[in-house]
Amino acid sequence: MKMESSNVQAHSNYMREFTPARLRAFRRALGAWYDACARDLPWRRTLDPYRVWISEIMLQQTRVAAVIPYYERFLARFPDAATLAAADDDALLSAWAGLGYYSRARNVRAAAQTVTRLGAFPQSYEGILALPGIGPYTAAAIASICFGIPKAVLDGNVMRVICRLTADDADILSSRTRERMQESAQMLLDSASPARHNQAVMELGATVCIPRDPKCKICPVSKYCLARKSGLERELPIKLRRAEIRRVGRTLLVAIRNGNILLWQRAQDATMLGGFWELPEPHQLPEAKSAKLLHKFSHAITNHIYDFHVVSARAGQVQSLLQWTPLEQLPALPLSTVTRKALAGMHVLP
């Protein structure tokens, strides 16, 4: 409690130092750096809220370089909200396969259906926030980038930048810290150019004020940075609650007969990966005879690391849940990332 109070004090003292002239200079330095150094990314070449929105959803917990080909393919397939609103599950999930977090894909379609019903994308922060699956960060990003609304974004990158600027050593996972960061982000925002400013802070966090080894020497706002002055830039931000990582061993069976492969489909309304197709595990095929180990791979999901053994098998009697599926249909089916990794190298996928 004492720690939290001293953080609040130090943080607010820091923010009070921002006279109007200092604020203008800070914003100018950040904006000029962004104009000169911003990466050329496909979603930065458009102000179309549909495209910006799809990029923001895909970028949540997926790296920029990995998102680019998905973003381009997804938009080639679903160029506008109306096309996406009409997509069936298989088309939607196969376009999203590999990005993970499949509830997002369904939320995106649900939001596209709302946008189509409304006749246009909402143009206020509150209207955007009311769409399914859109939280405060995404709503602020779309509102500022596409409609010039002065609403500060706060994602992990922005949190890190503000924590370091203010040398705030409170736990960034606490909601009070988050509220404090949101207020400071809003105060620092250049309301004359919210699109540029928001993207500049995110870009700074993604390319300069990076987690382990911030590049303070080339940082455009280093002279405003308390962490840098105190030599704390590598110590901050502080995350107190660390989830314990657990390793779990699993086996996947590859049974192929007469050009068909044995798969099962998750229920459409399953909370995880609903509608996706998977390879069976030994408990689903108790009579199978394992032939040989094909390969091994690991796959991390939140705080678990699964170590998979992929084994070829001769299926005995098959439960009704499992289906012999023609190999040539695989490219059109929504396959989970784990299934794709398991079948990689077997020349059954494109």
Ligand code: SF4
């Ligand atoms: S000076 Fe360093 S720690 Fe401070 S904002 Fe810049 S990159 Fe981050």
